[in-house]
Amino acid sequence: MLSIVRSLWLVFLHMFHKRETVQYPEQKNKLTTRWRGRIVLTRDPDMGERCVGCYLCAAACPVDCISLQATEDENGRRYPEFFRINFSRCIFCGYCEEACPTYAIQLIPDFEMAEYNRQNLVYEKTELLIDGPGKYPGYNYYKVAGLAIGGKGKGEAENELPPIDVKSLIP
Amino acid sequence: MVTIYIDHKPYTVNPGKNLLETCLTLGFDLPYFCWHPALGSVGACRQCAIKMFRDGDDKQGRLVMSCMEPVANNQRISIMDPMAVDFREGVIEWLMTNHPHDCAVCDEGGSCHLQDMTVMTGHAYRRFTFKKRTHVNQDLGPFINHEMNRCIQCYRCVRFYKDYAGGEDLDVFASKSNVYFGRSEPGILESEFSGNLSEVCPTGVFTDKTLKQHYTRKWDLTMAPTICQHCSLGCNIIAGERYGDLRMIANRYHGEINGYFICDRGRFGYEFVNSPNRILQPQHMGQPIDSDKAINEISELIKQSNVIGIGSPRASLESNYALKKLVGDSNFYKGVSKQEQALTELAVSILKEGTVRTPSMKETEKADAVFILGEDLTNTAPMLALAVRQSVKQQPMQEVNKLAVPEWNDAAAREIIQDKKGPLFVATVAETKLDTIASKTFRAAPQDIARLGFAVANLIDSSAPNLSNLSEEEKTLAELIAKSLLASERPVIISGTSCQSDSVLKAAANVASALQKRNKNTGIVLTLPECNSVGLSVMGGLALHDAFEKVKNSKADAVIILENDLYRHGSAKVVDAFLSKCKSVIVIDHSQHATTTKGQWLIPAGTFAEADGTLVNNEGRAQRFFQVYEKANVKESWRWLSSIGSAAGNAIMQPWKNFDSITAALSQEEKNFNGIEKVSLSADFRMHDGQRVPREPHRYSGRTSMLANVAVSEPKPPEDLDSGMSYTMEGTRALPPSSMIPFFWSPGWNSVQSVNKYQEEVGAALRGGDPGIRLFEASGKQSSYFTNVPEKFKPVENKLWGVPIHHIFGSEELSAKGAAVSNRVPLPYLLLSKEDAAKLKLTEGEAIEFEIDEQGFKLPVKLCATISTGVAGLPVGLPGLSFIELSSWGVIRSLK
Structure with missing residues (x-):
């Protein structure tokens, strides 16, 4: 008897508590920056495509929903010829982001991707690529890698010595 | 022990x-x-x-x-x-201090020995904070990409390239951590084995440039064990596919044949599979037609006509056999010229009925004296040239053994050997790349090469036919060769069909059988024109010429041409006449060529990558190649033929369901192929865990996304009716049987170096025995010597004796269609001795007009210091050069 009254009293008190239910979609919940939602491909600080087509995200993906094909531009810079994510399969685990050596692939705080047609959940590079560096503003992979690409020759990357003159006789 | x-x-x-x-x-x-x-x-x-x-x-x-x-x-x-x-x-x-931060853009990543070893040793954190040394790269040609920053100075590249493969243009420069591996100046790597650098290099300094064009990681490839189709040696390879394209060829270890290496033609010749010239849809009179409709109409057509079948030395045994059964044994023709037919039959009879055993390539490596007659191995059977390069180290190695230095102690052994080389005698028409390691070379017309062989045989065993009027020089050379061969323990005689001379083959057989009487360890190796020349020859059938006769006499009016460009086996005039005389021409092939343009019906056959089949190599070893991937509308030739046969009511072909039923029929019906079904495991084969062998590594990616652009629902993966392998990543994780290793991988060993986990012992046979079955061994039935010694070659005024010159890139039909290899194909020319050129007042590059085999040619002259006077070398099979029946006299028509 006493417990029923106690429960009623507790429920009554809840009428004066702060509401947890959010009136979505009129009202939006605040998502943290590290929230794992929709996947994007980002760009370097100098606006080059960050993705170098290394296939690590695809290999890390537990549902195998990422496919791409690497290719090279005339300067020797690698980029994906196509980059496809099948979001109808994606489980938003974030392994791809973790595997990415160039910070190209990032999960962002957005989950509003519902579609009536499942086919529309297949995102190509045009849907994935954004015009900015995303969560990691400063990083530029090609400034660290030893590969020469257009505008950056051998020995011009960070922490590199100028190329060796093989024919030099100086010890 | x-x-x-x-x-x-x-x-x-x-x-x-x-x-x-x-x-x-x-x-x-x-x-x-x-x-x-x-x-x-x-x-x-x-x-x-x-x-x-x-x-x-x-x-x-x-x-x-x-x-x-x-x-x-x-x-x-x-x-x-x-x-x-x-x-x-x-x-x-x-x-790792200088190793760049490159793995993401490095083609070696995922199959990198350096990655594997770094993980294995546990080095995970970089403490070195100083600057990294860098290097400038070189352009090394269409095959190999150079990225010198990644080098860890293990020296394996130069040890392979210079010491093992005899290359001269890759070397090491500078000192200490500045050490640089490359050429003295950028340029195409000259060695025919340069592609192996990509596997020998433990990291990404040397990588496959053709793979880079459509780069895919090893874990993303659908791979299957297959056999190289570009010469008669039958090297074992792995082919990898992604997104419907063939992406790369890698070596597949075989303890008896290719070991750890393959040649560049084998590695980079695959690109014809992706060529836009492929036939991908059945066609009738140039119009695409549905597969079933095509099968029905063709089966009606052959019921109503007298049909003959033309087989091919580059098609599998099964395809040739299916054609033979479809058209009837007496209507089956081999699809090679009369001369090639005769030479191949002679070569096979020497191997099959002669007294001398043919050694495997591994045994040839161990030979301590080699005599090559008429064969430019580097260009006709490159891997055999690599084996010969090892054989010259055998005799000096005895000194190493005497000093109790183990043979594997490479630096010490080389220090002892220095420049010493074992006996190698090269008798060819023109200079070869093996000349630099030969004890003596001999340059002459094929007739004289044969005569030298006959003389050597006579010196070894006086009951062999004698010959007179040898020059003093030839006599001393023959004596030297005979002495060296007799002094050796494991002599090997090498010859082949490439100089188009039966006398050369007979001379080689005589030398071998004479030696065999004195030394039971003698071996004879013969090279043949194509990957399945031996198989086709054993199967039997008449030459192409006889098919022409039959149609000319109106005894047949329809022809099925199987994977064969007739214009490569007969002169244009004759082939044109033949094809126009035939009412119906049905061509089954994978790529467009001159013959397909004349076919009313075109049937899209699978290349080796889209087909299962068996090939017989030059030692008589039958080997299975497995399909790598499925392509819509493209099927194996034997599958097309058996569908047509079934539709036409052919009683033999109706029960044929898959590869196994065809091989079973072949094994039963043809006594020469008894037991051929044992070459590979049956389609019902499952591993001990009841699973198939997966063609894809367990880390294969993108399954639910690769085709999502077409339809978001994934299609059912193709089923393999012909083998115990699956087209997916599902399947056993255990070690597959040696005949069906789709890729080498072992936990912690992602690179090809994992091959040691697949071997009984490092460098020995694969676990469970090396795959393939020898169909025959020398029976000794034909123990007598060949007697017809040819006459000495005599130059004739205003005429040139045309002899074939082979090129590793260009002379073989399929590889030359690929983009990378076509960069290396030379332009047609005529090879002429300096004396003849002087007589004709021609200089290098000037055009000469001549007539040979009833065809007129105008080609630039290339001068050669060593070719005999009166002899002219004509490159074989180069694009733009029509078929010529060599060796024959050519008439110089006019100058300039």
Whole structure:
């Protein structure tokens, strides 16, 4: 008897508590920056495509929903010829982001991707690529890698010595 | 057998090996860089350090390099000793100080020995904060990409390229950590084996440039074991596919044939599979037609007409057999010229009925005297040239053995050998790349090469036919060759069909049988024109010429041409007449060529990558190649033919369901192919866990996304009716049987170096025995000598004796269609001696007009210092050069 009254009293008190239910979609919940939602491909600080087509995200993906094909531009810079994510399969685990050596692939705080047609959940590079560096503003992979690409020759990357003159006789 | 103790546990092992090999054979994961099973040890990288103890009481021990220590009885070593583990980690940390932050854009990543070894030693964190040294790269041609920053100075590239493969243009420059591996100046790598650098290099300094064009990681490829189709040796390869394109060819270890290496034609010749010239849809009169409709209409057509079938030496046994059964035995023709037919039959009879056994390539490597007659091996059978390069080290190696230096101790052995070379005699029409290692070379017309062979045979055994009027020079040379061959323990005679002379083959057979009487270890190796020349020859059938006759006499009006460009086997005039006389021409092939343009019906056959089949190589070894991937509308030729046969009511073909039923029929019906079904396991084969062997690695990616752009629902993966392999990543994780290894991979060993886990013993046969079955061994039925010694070659005024010159890139039909290889194909020319050119007042590059085999040519002249006067070399099979029946007289028509 006493417990029923106690429960009623507790429920009554809840009428004066702060509401947890959010009136979505009129009202939006605040998502943290590290929230794992929709996947994007980002760009370097100098606006080059960050993705170098290394296939690590695809290999890390537990549902195998990422496919791409690497290719090279005339300067020797690698980029994906196509980059496809099948979001109808994606489980938003974030392994791809973790595997990415160039910070190209990032999960962002957005989950509003519902579609009536499942086919529309297949995102190509045009849907994935954004015009900015995303969560990691400063990083530029090609400034660290030893590969020469257009505008950056051998020995011009960070922490590199100028190329060796093989024919030099100086010890 | 001796006992060694590794970390206190006793193991019984073979003596004579080094500890590294032994540990790897026993299954231990011991890191290494500079050691390579085919190249031996130099102890340069210090990566394979282990602890060695004096005896059971020694607790201290000392660090040794396991690759430099021979196995000894009661040896006590430790791999897991903390000091050894620390040392190895330290070594790799130093090696990595200059290694660039490149893995993401490096083609080696995912199949990188350096990655594997770094993970294996546990080096995970970079403490070196100073600047990295860098290098400028070189353009090394269409095959190999150069990225020198990644180098860890293991020296394996130059040891392979220079010491093993005899290349001269790759070397090491500069000193200390500035060491640079490359050419003295950028340019195309000259060696025919340069592609192996991509597998020999433990990291990404040398990588496959053709793979780079459509780069895919090893884990993303659908791979299957297959056989190289570009010469008669039958090297084992792995082919990998992604997104419907063939992406790369890698070596597949075979202890008896190719070992660890393949040639560049085999590695880079695959691009014809992706060529836009492929036939991908059945066509009738140039219009696409549905497959079923095509099958029905063709089956009606052949019921109503007298049909003949033309087989092909580059099609599988099954395809040729299916054609033979479809058109009837008497209507089956081999699809090779009369001369090629005769030469191939002679070669096969020498191998089959002669007295001398044909050794495998591995045995040829161990030969201690080699005599080559008429064959430019580097261009006709490149891997055999590589084997010959090893054979000249055999005789000097005896000195190494005498000094009790183990053969695997490469640096010491080379120090002892210096420039000494074993006996190698090269008798060819023009200079060859093997000349530099030959003891003596002989340049002459094929007739005179044969005469030299006959003379040698006569000197070895006087009951062999004698010949007169040899020049003094030839006599001394023949005596020297005979003496060297007699003095050797394992002599090998090499010849082949490429100089289009039966006398040369007969002379080689005579030398071999004469030697055989004195030395039972003699071997004879013959090279043949195409990948299945032996198989087709054993199957039987008449030559192309006879098919022409039959149609000319109106005894047949329809022809099915199987994977064959007739214009490569007969002159344009004759083939044109033949094809226009035929009412119906049905061409089954994978790529467009001159013959397909004349076909009313075109049926899209699968290339080796889209087909299963069996090929017989030059030693009579039948080997199975497995389909790599499915392509819509494209099927194996034998599948098309058996569908047509079934529709036409052919009683033999109706029960044929898959590859197994065809091979079973072949094995039953043709006595020469008895037991051929044992070459590979049946389609019902499953591993002990009841699963198939997966063609895709377990890390294969993108399954639910690759085709999502077409339809978001994934299609059912194709089923394999013909083998116990699956087209997916699902399947066994256990070691597959040796005949169906789709890729080499082992936990912790992602690179091709994991092959040691698949071998009984490092460098020996694959576990379960090397795949393939020899169909025949020399029976000795034909023990008498060939007697018809040819006449001495005499130049004729205003005429030139045309002899074929082969090119590794260009002379073979399929490889030349690929983009990378076509870059290396020479332009047609006429090879002329300097004397003849002077007589004709021609200089290098000037055009000469001549007539040969009823065809007129105008070609630029290339001068050669060594070719005999009166002889002209004509390149074979180059694009733009029509078929010529060589060797024959050519008439010089006019000058300039």
